[in-house]
Amino acid sequence: MPLSPRAFPALLRCLGIVLACLLSACAGLPPHASAPAVTAIPASPATELGRLTVPYANPPDGRSAVRVMPQAAFALDARLSLIRHAQTSLDLQYYLLGNDKTGKLILRELRDAAQRGVRVRLLLDDFYTVKLDPMLLGLSAYPNMEVRLFNPFVAGRDHAATRWMGFFADFHRLNHRMHNKLFVVDGALAIAGGRNLADEYFLRSRDANFIDLDMLLAGPVVNELEGIFDTYWNSEVVYPLHAVVQPIESPEALRTRFDALTSPVVAPPPDPTPETDVFGEPPLSAVLASGKLALIRARADAVADAPTKALGLDAQEAGGRQRPPTLAERMLGLFDLAKSDITIVSPYFIPGDAGMEHIRRLRARGVQIAVGTNSLADTDEPLVNINYNNYRVAMLKEGVTLYEVSSTQIRRSRSLRRVFGQSRGRLHAKLAMIDREWILVGSLNFDPRSAYINTEVGVRIQSFEVAHQVIDAMQIDNVDSVYKVQLKPGTDQVQWVSTDGDNAVLDDEPDANLLVRLKLLMFSWFVPTDLL
Incomplete structure (x- = not known):
C-alpha cells in the first residue's frame, strides 16, 4: 500500500x-473547460x-x-x-x-x-x-x-x-x-x-x-x-x-x-x-x-462535504460564499441529541482538544460513550495511533469505554480466525450510533483529516432494527477478540485487558515492541495533529 x-x-x-x-x-493544472453539467x-x-x-x-x-x-x-x-x-x-x-x-x-x-x-x-x-x-x-x-x-x-x-x-x-x-x-x-x-x-x-x-x-x-x-x-x-x-x-x-x-x-x-x-x-x-x-427484494424500511438521508472543501475551509468562505457545514460538524450536532449513549467505531480516532471538550459536555449529561479503534500494532496508520494515545488517558478519566482491535486477539477467536486466516485483521468500518436508534455510516473517520482536510460522505439512518443489526454484526454488546483499555488502579498508566475469556492484563502496548514505539514517537514530533 x-x-x-x-x-x-x-x-x-x-x-x-x-x-x-x-x-x-513544472506543470500546473489544465484549464477547467466549461461544459454542460452531466446529471444522473x-x-x-x-x-x-x-x-x-x-x-x-x-x-x-x-x-x-x-x-x-x-x-x-x-x-x-x-x-x-x-x-x-x-x-x-x-x-x-x-x-x-x-x-x-x-x-x-x-x-x-x-x-x-x-x-x-x-x-x-x-x-x-x-x-x-x-x-x-x-x-x-x-x-x-x-x-x-x-x-x-x-x-x-x-x-x-x-x-x-x-x-x-x-x-x-x-x-x-x-x-x-x-x-x-x-x-x-x-x-x-x-x-x-x-x-x-x-x-x-x-x-x-x-x-x-x-x-x-x-x-x-x-x-x-x-x-x-x-x-x-x-x-x-x-x-x-x-x-x-x-x-x-x-x-x-x-x-x-x-x-x-x-x-x-x-x-x-x-x-x-x-x-x-x-x-x-x-x-x-x-x-x-x-x-x-x-426478482424479490426485501429491505428494512427506515428514515435515511445522505450528507456530504462540499467538493470545494478541497480548496480549504477558509477558501470556501472567501468571496462571500457561505461555507456549508461539514459532515464532521453535522455528526457533532447529532451527538448533541444523544440522551443515553453513543458508540463510535473508527479505525483512526483523534478527538483533539475540541472533541475532548465535547466528550466532557456529553459525559456531564450522563451520556455513555464507547469507542472502538485499532491498536498500535495493527493500525495501517500508526502515526494516527500515536496521536490518539495523547488523548487516551483523558478519555478514560472521563469514563469513556475504549476498545482496540488486535490481530493477536482475532487469531484467538475460532470464528474470526477462519475469516482472516493468516492475514492481519484491522478495523476499517466507520460508524457512529446514538441511543441505539440513529446511525451514521460512511467514509468519515473521527480525526482532524476527515474533519478539516478530506471530503467525506455518509448516510444517517433512524431505525432500531437497523441499529440492532449493526450491534450484532459489530459485536457491540458482546465484545470479543479485542482489548479493553483501562487505567491501572490509582495511576494514569494504561492497561489492556483481553476479552477472549482469559482476561489477561498487559501493561505495555500489545504486540508493539519498544523500537517501534520509539520510532513512531519520533515521527509524531514532525506531524501536526491537525494533518492527521
Whole structure:
C-alpha cells in the first residue's frame, strides 16, 4: 500500500528534500473547460432494478430502505451483481481503486456494462492512481465510459517518488483528498459505507484485511446520493482523465492493453458467496435472480462535504460564499441529541482538544460513550495511533469505554480466525450510533483529516432494527477478540485487558515492541495533529 497523505509531512521534514521538490513543480493544472453539467439518469420502472425498487421509490412517509452488509463476500457480490444487472447508469465515486485482482475485476465489469450500453461514470480521487493510467485510459476508450479525477496530480504521475515531489511542491492543494465511497446503479440502488475497491476490503489480500461495513440503500435517499455524486462530478476540483493524461496510443491499442491488464487470468472472480449472511439473508445475486427484494424500511438521508472543501475551509468562505457545514460538524450536532449513549467505531480516532471538550459536555449529561479503534500494532496508520494515545488517558478519566482491535486477539477467536486466516485483521468500518436508534455510516473517520482536510460522505439512518443489526454484526454488546483499555488502579498508566475469556492484563502496548514505539514517537514530533 502506498504511503498515505498523513505520512508525507514527516517525510518532508525528515528527508530534507524541500528544495528538490520545489524544483519539480513544472506543470500546473489544465484549464477547467466549461461544459454542460452531466446529471444522473433517474430510476425507471422500465429497468429491472427500477421495477424491484418501485415499492420503496415514493413512500408516503418518506422512508427509504436499507440492508446492512458487514461481510466482505456479500459486499463484493452486491457490487458485482449490481454492475451486471445495470441497464441505464453506473455512478462510482471512490478514494481508492486497487491495482490488484479486485480493482481490475471491477474495471472489467464496468467495461462489460459500458459495452451493453450502460452509461458509466467513474470518479476517483487521484492520490492512489499510481500505475493506473494505462488501465484508466483503456477503459475510457470504450463508448459510454468516462473517468474523472478529483484534485489530480499533473507532473510525474507514473512514479510514487515523483508524485511525492509534486505533493510537497503543491502541498496546500494536494493535501486535500476526496475520501468518499459511493456506488449508485440505475438511480435505483446505492451502496455507501467504508469499503474502497481493493483486495483488502473484501478479504482477498494475503497480508492484511479489513473489518468493514456497507449499507445497501433504496428509496428517496438514493436520489440524494445521486445529487451528491452529480455535485462532485461537475465540480471545479474534478477534471476529465484526458485533460490530465493525454493518450499516445490509438483507442484500439488502449482497449487491447486494458483487456490484457484486466483479464480473468490476473483478475479472477471471487470464490462463491455463502448461501446466507449473518442475518440469514441470501446474497444480492440470488435476490436479484429471484426478482424479490426485501429491505428494512427506515428514515435515511445522505450528507456530504462540499467538493470545494478541497480548496480549504477558509477558501470556501472567501468571496462571500457561505461555507456549508461539514459532515464532521453535522455528526457533532447529532451527538448533541444523544440522551443515553453513543458508540463510535473508527479505525483512526483523534478527538483533539475540541472533541475532548465535547466528550466532557456529553459525559456531564450522563451520556455513555464507547469507542472502538485499532491498536498500535495493527493500525495501517500508526502515526494516527500515536496521536490518539495523547488523548487516551483523558478519555478514560472521563469514563469513556475504549476498545482496540488486535490481530493477536482475532487469531484467538475460532470464528474470526477462519475469516482472516493468516492475514492481519484491522478495523476499517466507520460508524457512529446514538441511543441505539440513529446511525451514521460512511467514509468519515473521527480525526482532524476527515474533519478539516478530506471530503467525506455518509448516510444517517433512524431505525432500531437497523441499529440492532449493526450491534450484532459489530459485536457491540458482546465484545470479543479485542482489548479493553483501562487505567491501572490509582495511576494514569494504561492497561489492556483481553476479552477472549482469559482476561489477561498487559501493561505495555500489545504486540508493539519498544523500537517501534520509539520510532513512531519520533515521527509524531514532525506531524501536526491537525494533518492527521
